Amino acid sequence: MRWWGWGREDRRVLLTPELAALLDSALSLDGHLRGPVAFGDVALREVTLAPRARQRLEDAVGGPAWVRSDPASRIVHSGGKSYVELVRMRAGAPHGAPDAVVFPASHEEVLQVLAICSAERVAVVPFGGGTSIVGGLVALAGAQHAVISLDLGRLGGVLAVDAGSLTVSVAAGMRGPALEAALAEHDLTLGHYPDSFEFVSIGGCAATRSVGQASSGYGRIDQAIQGVRIATPVGELAPAALPASAAGPSLRELIVGSEGVLGVITGLLLRVRTRPARHCYEGVVFETFEAASEALRVAVQDRATPDVVRLSDELQTNLLLAAGEANGRRAPLGRHGLRSRAGVLVIVGWEGQRDSVDRRRLHTMTLLRRGGGTPIGEAAGRAWAASRFAAPYVRDELLGRGVLVDQFETATTWTGLDPLRASVTAALVEALGARGTPPLVGSQISHVYDTGASLTFTVLARALDGQEESQWRAAKDAASAAIVHAGATISHHHGIGRDHAEWVAAELGELGVSSLRALKSHLDPFAVMNPGKLIPAA
Ligand SMILES: Cc1cc2nc3c(=O)[nH]c(=O)nc-3n(C[C@H](O)[C@H](O)[C@H](O)COP(=O)(O)OP(=O)(O)OC[C@H]3O[C@@H](n4cnc5c(N)ncnc54)[C@H](O)[C@@H]3O)c2cc1C
Numbered sequence: 001m002r003w004w005g006w007g008r009e010d011r012r013v014l015l016t017p018e019l020a021a022l023l024d025s026a027l028s029l030d031g032h033l034r035g036p037v038a039f040g041d042v043a044l045r046e047v048t049l050a051p052r053a054r055q056r057l058e059d060a061v062g063g064p065a066w067v068r069s070d071p072a073s074r075i076v077h078s079g080g081k082s083y084v085e086l087v088r089m090r091a092g093a094p095h096g097a098p099d100a101v102v103f104p105a106s107h108e109e110v111l112q113v114l115a116i117c118s119a120e121r122v123a124v125v126p127f128g129g130g131t132s133i134v135g136g137l138v139a140l141a142g143a144q145h146a147v148i149s150l151d152l153g154r155l156g157g158v159l160a161v162d163a164g165s166l167t168v169s170v171a172a173g174m175r176g177p178a179l180e181a182a183l184a185e186h187d188l189t190l191g192h193y194p195d196s197f198e199f200v201s202i203g204g205c206a207a208t209r210s211v212g213q214a215s216s217g218y219g220r221i222d223q224a225i226q227g228v229r230i231a232t233p234v235g236e237l238a239p240a241a242l243p244a245s246a247a248g249p250s251l252r253e254l255i256v257g258s259e260g261v262l263g264v265i266t267g268l269l270l271r272v273r274t275r276p277a278r279h280c281y282e283g284v285v286f287e288t289f290e291a292a293s294e295a296l297r298v299a300v301q302d303r304a305t306p307d308v309v310r311l312s313d314e315l316q317t318n319l320l321l322a323a324g325e326a327n328g329r330r331a332p333l334g335r336h337g338l339r340s341r342a343g344v345l346v347i348v349g350w351e352g353q354r355d356s357v358d359r360r361r362l363h364t365m366t367l368l369r370r371g372g373g374t375p376i377g378e379a380a381g382r383a384w385a386a387s388r389f390a391a392p393y394v395r396d397e398l399l400g401r402g403v404l405v406d407q408f409e410t411a412t413t414w415t416g417l418d419p420l421r422a423s424v425t426a427a428l429v430e431a432l433g434a435r436g437t438p439p440l441v442g443s444q445i446s447h448v449y450d451t452g453a454s455l456t457f458t459v460l461a462r463a464l465d466g467q468e469e470s471q472w473r474a475a476k477d478a479a480s481a482a483i484v485h486a487g488a489t490i491s492h493h494h495g496i497g498r499d500h501a502e503w504v505a506a507e508l509g510e511l512g513v514s515s516l517r518a519l520k521s522h523l524d525p526f527a528v529m530n531p532g533k534l535i536p537a538a
Pocket of ligand 1: 080081082125126127128129130131132133135136137152172173193194195196199200201202203204205206207208209210211212213258259260261263264265266391392493494495497530533
């Protein structure tokens with residue numbers, strides 16, 4: 001992964017001239033290209049890990065090769081991939097850096113590391129795929145004298161497959177693509193494809209309650225998790241993994257989404273599906289966002305939910321059209337499908353065995369047509385599928401052109417959707433407009449439920465050189481306040497991390513937050529686990 005951005009060094013997704021021109025003009029960009037500082041110019045604070053603690057950690061994980069404090073290891077593990085983190089990294093000033101990166105190879109080694117860190121007062125930041133977008137990986141020491149990043153990359157692999165029950169047991173450090181490749185050998189799939197799929201770890205997904213692009217069909221990651229094993233500073237917690245149970249409140253649910261503040265998820269039992277024989281994605285155009293979301297509501301509540309749903313508003317539909325040609329390859333999402341660019345685009349998709357895809361597709365499409373939708377065929381769906389993991393690469397290009405670009409995501413009820421969309425959009429326009437950088441704000445529904453849907457806002461504005469962080473903070477505060485005021489969730493799928501922690505009490509309540517604090521102090525009595533994340537300071 002690039003240290004200053006997203007993706008492999010050998011891959012870039014260039015902006016089309018049409019998209020570049022649209023943004024230059026709408027955001028008054030100066031055309032100046034900004035690159036990252038040289039790697040050697042990234043500033044790192046001094047290492048404060050005590051020699052005895054280092055020695056004990058080396059003994060626990062197999063020697064000095066697995067406890068690294070070289071600049072490259074520290075820089076790569078200094079945080080995640082949020083807009084502010086990338087801005088700071090490109091400027092050579094990350095928020096902090098771990099004193100060392102530790103690579104355990106087993107559940108037992110993780111238990112030992114956490115016990116040592118508790119005894120030596122060293123903070124621990126679990127590191128899965130490194131794709132957190134909410135500050136979940138920022139190397140904060142809290143009250144401890146040093147902080148390590150605990151990279152779970154050696155803890156990978158499929159441990160067992162139960163083809164009869166359709167479950168697999170996996171080690172939590174396994175990356176998404178490696179897991180899908182291993183499952184394919186058994187004709188199985190997890191079907192969990194977040195936009196960040198290329199790099200995520202399965203444990204990181206569980207720790208953040210992640211959601212994939214086909215979540216409306218396969219469900220959220222939490223719905224796939226049947227069992228979880230966690231190493232805490234005081235020992236192992238591994239509630240029995242059963243398909244259903246009435247044995248009190250679900251401890252599994254307390255661990256899923258705990259973002260490394262209680263311990264380290266080391267293993268998971270996942271519900272999987274048979275690999276689909278057919279994937280069918282296609283486009284449907286509606287006159288307005290409201291008409292499209294109403295048609296989706298009716299379809300979902302009539303049990304006609306597609307597996308993939310991506311409803312883009314007018315702005316995002318136009319951006320998709322302008323981005324239609326990436327890397328010299330013309331995507332077939334042509335203007336013929338969206339005459340004179342009026343209307344909004346919905347991508348819907350079904351995956352499964354041939355008969356069931358045909359039957360389900362017919363049901364959904366009948367209802368979407370009845371709701372005012374005009375099908376534009378599978379070419380639009382293929383264009384979406386071809387570029388479904390391109391967005392993070394495009395973000396790097398935008399940063400290089402001096403664009404502030406971020407996404408704020410939430411979810412609410414169907415009846416709350418339109419007012420929420422209006423109020424968050426207005427809050428963002430006002431917050432950035434007041435700073436002299438009127439933004440483009442687009443919105444998208446990408447996950448639907450019986451009672452409501454997610455809403456993701458994409459914000460694009462001219463970044464003010466040297467003021468990007470305060471500009472972003474104004475936008476983030478405005479969006480978060482509007483979301484909380486509307487009674488929507490502060491995060492539908494990115495998690496809380498550091499960036500949402502101050503807003504979480506509005507959702508969980510003060511007693512809810514203090515209950516979490518009590519659980520944390522039971523499992524993590526010396527407060528070494530991921531300080532400053534998820535649970536707001538008392
Ligand atoms: C461009 C971009 C697009 C994204 N798109 C999506 C999307 O479509 N859907 C979505 O849900 N998310 C998305 N995300 C957010 C991110 O990819 C998810 O939160 C993902 O689940 C994180 O997985 P990871 O393995 O990278 O975890 P990391 O980023 O390494 O860690 C995330 C948090 O979990 C903790 N953690 C990691 N592993 C463990 C473990 N084994 N045990 C305990 N704690 C652990 C970390 O300390 C951290 O607080 C996106 C992020 C980016 C940058």
